[in-house]
Amino acid sequence: MNFYAVAAIYKFEMARTYRTLGQSIASPVLSTVLYFVVFGSAIGSRISDIDGINYGAFIVPGLIMLTVLAQSVSNASFGIYFPRFAGTIYEVLSAPMSFIEIVMGYVGAAASKSIIIGLIILATASFFVPLEIRHPVWMITFLVLTSVTFSLLGFIIGIWADGFEKLQLIPLLVITPLAFLGGSFYSINMLPPIWQKISLANPVVYLISGFRWSFFEQSDVRLSVSIGMVLFFLVAGFALTAWIFKTGYRLRN
Amino acid sequence: MVNTETKTAISIKGLEKVYPDGFRALHPTHLDIRSGEIFALLGPNGAGKTTLINAVCGIVNVTAGDIEVYGNNITTQYRKARSCIGLVPQELTTDAFETVWNTVSFSRGLFGKPANAGFIETTLKRLSLWDKKDQQIRMLSGGMKRRVMIAKALSHEPQILFLDEPTAGVDVELRKSMWDQVHELRSMGVTIILTTHYIEEAEEMADRVGVINKGELMLVEDKKTLMKKLGKKELVFDLHQPLTDEHEELTAMKVHSAADGLQLIYTYDTLKENNGVADVLDCLNRLHIRYRDLSTRQTSLEEIFVSLVNKK
Numbered sequence: 001m002n003f004y005a006v007a008a009i010y011k012f013e014m015a016r017t018y019r020t021l022g023q024s025i026a027s028p029v030l031s032t033v034l035y036f037v038v039f040g041s042a043i044g045s046r047i048s049d050i051d052g053i054n055y056g057a058f059i060v061p062g063l064i065m066l067t068v069l070a071q072s073v074s075n076a077s078f079g080i081y082f083p084r085f086a087g088t089i090y091e092v093l094s095a096p097m098s099f100i101e102i103v104m105g106y107v108g109a110a111a112s113k114s115i116i117i118g119l120i121i122l123a124t125a126s127f128f129v130p131l132e133i134r135h136p137v138w139m140i141t142f143l144v145l146t147s148v149t150f151s152l153l154g155f156i157i158g159i160w161a162d163g164f165e166k167l168q169l170i171p172l173l174v175i176t177p178l179a180f181l182g183g184s185f186y187s188i189n190m191l192p193p194i195w196q197k198i199s200l201a202n203p204v205v206y207l208i209s210g211f212r213w214s215f216f217e218q219s220d221v222r223l224s225v226s227i228g229m230v231l232f233f234l235v236a237g238f239a240l241t242a243w244i245f246k247t248g249y250r251l252r253n
Numbered sequence: 254m255v256n257t258e259t260k261t262a263i264s265i266k267g268l269e270k271v272y273p274d275g276f277r278a279l280h281p282t283h284l285d286i287r288s289g290e291i292f293a294l295l296g297p298n299g300a301g302k303t304t305l306i307n308a309v310c311g312i313v314n315v316t317a318g319d320i321e322v323y324g325n326n327i328t329t330q331y332r333k334a335r336s337c338i339g340l341v342p343q344e345l346t347t348d349a350f351e352t353v354w355n356t357v358s359f360s361r362g363l364f365g366k367p368a369n370a371g372f373i374e375t376t377l378k379r380l381s382l383w384d385k386k387d388q389q390i391r392m393l394s395g396g397m398k399r400r401v402m403i404a405k406a407l408s409h410e411p412q413i414l415f416l417d418e419p420t421a422g423v424d425v426e427l428r429k430s431m432w433d434q435v436h437e438l439r440s441m442g443v444t445i446i447l448t449t450h451y452i453e454e455a456e457e458m459a460d461r462v463g464v465i466n467k468g469e470l471m472l473v474e475d476k477k478t479l480m481k482k483l484g485k486k487e488l489v490f491d492l493h494q495p496l497t498d499e500h501e502e503l504t505a506m507k508v509h510s511a512a513d514g515l516q517l518i519y520t521y522d523t524l525k526e527n528n529g530v531a532d533v534l535d536c537l538n539r540l541h542i543r544y545r546d547l548s549t550r551q552t553s554l555e556e557i558f559v560s561l562v563n564k565k
Binding site: 092093097 | 272273307310311312313314331332333334335336338340342344346347348349350351355358359360361362363364365366367405
């Protein structure tokens with residue numbers, strides 16, 4: 001294992017975050033604070049509790065997930081796309097690294113950023129609503145698995161994209177709608193039965209449900225199903241990445 | 254550890270590259286690069302020079318063929334093979350917002366080497382980059398960026414260095430200084446493969462020359478042998494008086510006049526036993542054509558290159 005190489009990529013990617021601290025950290029935190037002010041305090045105060053949970057507290061896991069999904073995809077896709085765009089990718093491709101090491105460097109850094117942002121949002125939320133995390137280990141597990149899985153998806157998008165427009169296409173047209181419709185601001189049990197069934201086709205439902213369970217022991221789907229789905233997406237993303245490096249798709253052709 | 258005692262640094266057998274759009278960038282190519290030599294790969298734009306380099310470095314997948322670097326297959330033993338190689342690409346592709354120190358340290362890490370501030374300091378000093386170490390790369394001149402690329406390629410102490418058009422777009426002074434650095438690297442035992450448009454660069458530096466055109470490696474030859482084998486020499490007579498009349502004897506010997514009749518030039522083959530020089534001198538004496546000086550000039554590598562490429 002070429003640990004020095006993994007560390008080099010990881011440190012390089014994290015350094016980019018520190019250089020653009022305002023954009024990387026402050027911006028998602030600010031937008032989340034706005035969500036809390038609008039949905040938590042202004043509108044939330046007029047909405048009744050959901051499953052016995054204060055609405056302001058209920059949306060915390062969903063809001064964290066919303067940001068973590070978007071940040072994971074955006075950080076990882078930009079992280080690999082930019083060297084491709086600038087041409088500096090030659091160095092990574094010619095280095096004595098396996099694809100797993102390359103993925104560990106880029107995806108690890110993107111996931112780390114998302115986890116940090118998720119935790120900052122959690123800390124910020126605690127200033128607005130009373131929060132209790134019933135299962136902190138599961139909360140961290142879901143946060144890490146989701147960050148890694150969606151960073152892997154972002155990494156794939158960054159390799160697939162052949163322009164900055166395409167880089168934005170999937171996050172804007174797919175990830176954001178799925179995150180909004182995945183139960184960030186509501187429980188899918190509140191939907192009419194037909195929409196409940198349709199919602200189950202949305203993978204984000206399982207992530208938010210499992211994550212919310214770790215906070216309140218309340219979930220839309222069973223915990224085991226949530227974990228199974230996250231692991232399934234993780235394995236699928238990893239398999240697709242392995243194929244990309246095996247064939248050289250958009251990298252070595 | 255890689256055994257660099259082997260005489261062959263890189264062995265290429267039947268290497269072929271066909272791009273997905275069907276473009277054949279490399280026809281089956283065989284080439285051995287000797288350890289410790291400077292090998293110049295000459296060829297016009299689009300000849301396949303960069304594709305060949307990229308294939309050895311693992312940047313493009315090959316369609317067919319085998320490549321070994323110090324006996325290590327670049328596919329099955331890619332860690333050992335790639336760790337021997339440093340690459341300076343043609344394009345100045347750098348991370349504009351990184352400092353010189355960080356980008357060189359990053360390259361060293363990528364190749365699996367632990368941080369070594371002393372070695373990076375020496376490398377930067379040798380390339381006259383030490384006083385720029387904390388500057389962002391975007392603030393540097395083109396020549397300085399080129400040096401940063403070289404520093405990055407040398408950061409992991411490679412035994413083989415690829416220089417893809419190393420002096421493209423740099424001024425004459427910097428070019429000469431880079432040539433000195435290349436010679437210095439060779440004296441340290443680094444095998445150097447360079448591609449270039451500048452024939453004088455190959456003439457100045459290379460031990461052996463390969464000529465590639467349209468994806469085909471047309472020849473590989475020791476530079477001196479090549480120039481001897483394919484080179485012609487010109488014998489130039491500077492005359493006292495301009496030659497106004499045409500002499501049939503001189504025409505028959507393929508001696509032609511130049512510089513408004515003030516020069517006579519005889520081109521001959523250096524490898525021929527009877528190259529005709531003595532006959533030309535006799536003839537000039539017989540015709541009482543007086544000359545104040547005579548000189549010889551060897552055909553340059555550029556002329557050889559152009560003639561080879563045109564023949565194709």
